[in-house]
Structures are given as structure tokens and as C-alpha cells.
Amino acid sequence: MIGQLNITYVIYLDNIQAKTGKSPADFREMAEEKGFTQNGELKAKAGDVTKWLKDDFDLGHGHAMSIYALLKGIKKEDGK
Template sequence: MSFQAYLNTIKAQTGKTPADFRQMAETKGFTVNGKLQVKATEITNWLKADFGLGHGHAMAIYALLKGIKDENSQ
């Protein structure tokens, strides 16, 4: 599955865009000025609990928040 396919599935399941997840992470204090402040486990636990995402999809959002990937990644 391509990274973009992960993002498409996440949007279909949650109705949230990458920008929405960035904003929510900032509000929760997981990021400060766009810089990740927590470990991957905290992000994946949040996304699994609040949005029902599986581990792979939660890790895709983590990759966005960490700056490893962006919306234009394939």
C-alpha cells in the first residue's frame, strides 16, 4: 500500500486530513510549533483509541507528525 493510499483510507475512515491531525496533535501537546514532543507509542495509542486506526495507519500519521513523510509522499 502506498503512503497516499494510507492517507486516503484514514480520511475515509475518520473524515480527517493530515492538517487536521497536525492541529489536533498540537492542541494535545504532542507537538509544539510542529515539532514532535512524544514517542510514537503515545501517538499510536491516541489514534487507535480515539479514531479506531490500526497500527499501520496510526504509524502513517506518526510519520507525518515526525516529518518523515508528507502529503505528497508516494
Template sequence: MSFQGYLKSIKAKTGKEPQDFRQLAKEKGFITEGVLKTDVKAGDITKWLAEDFSLGHGHAMAIYALLKGLKDEHSE
């Protein structure tokens, strides 16, 4: 699945856009000054997204990539 495919299916399942997840991560304390804190691991994000949104590992890792800055909304 392409990165855009992941984002589309996440939006369909949760109703949330990438900026929504950035804001939620900030509220959870995972992000400070617009950057994912260095002590936040992929497992922390996948656990949160599984518990709160029932996202599977692949979809949660797509959100992690967004939060980490590895990908953005325009990545393929």
C-alpha cells in the same frame, strides 16, 4: 499499501486530513512550535489514534510519520 493509500483510507475512516491531525496533535500537547516533541514516542501516537479514531497500527504509524516529518502529504 502506498503512503497515499494510507492517507486515503484514513480520510475515508475519520474524515480527517493530515493538517487536521497536526492540529489535533498540537491540541493534545504532542507538538510544540510545529514540531513533534522529542519525548513523544510512536506508541503515544498509536495509542491516541487507536482510542480516538479506531485506527490500526499501520494507519497510526502513517500519521506518526507525518507528525515526525518523515513523510508529508505528497510522499509516495
């Protein structure tokens, strides 16, 4: 089951990049510029991050939460 979740997460990131043209590194950089992170450490609430991603990139909630997990350090690009 865990392996399936990791694969799903990686697929989410791939789909986000296909839709937005932005890589995980791009989202990290933009989050830093917006003040959501400082030196790579998340400082914003999930709701603020997901609102930004939904409003600016038209992401659904699950995809926005995938980027939040990436920014928070819960997940990495490889799903681990």
C-alpha cells in the same frame, strides 16, 4: 520500490481521511492541541501517538504509524 512505498503511504492517508473525516492538516492541529507537537515539532513518543490514534479513531497500527510519520516529518502528504 521507493515509488511503491510512497504510493502506499498516500493511499493510507486517503483511507484514514475516508474513515475519520480528518485530513493530515486536521491531525497536525489535533496533535498540537494534545501537546504531542509544539510549533509543528513532534515531542511525543511513537507509542503515545499511536495509542491516541488507535483509541480515538480506531486506526490500525500501520495507519497510526503513517500519521506518526507525518507528524515527525518523515513523510509529507504526497508521500515524499
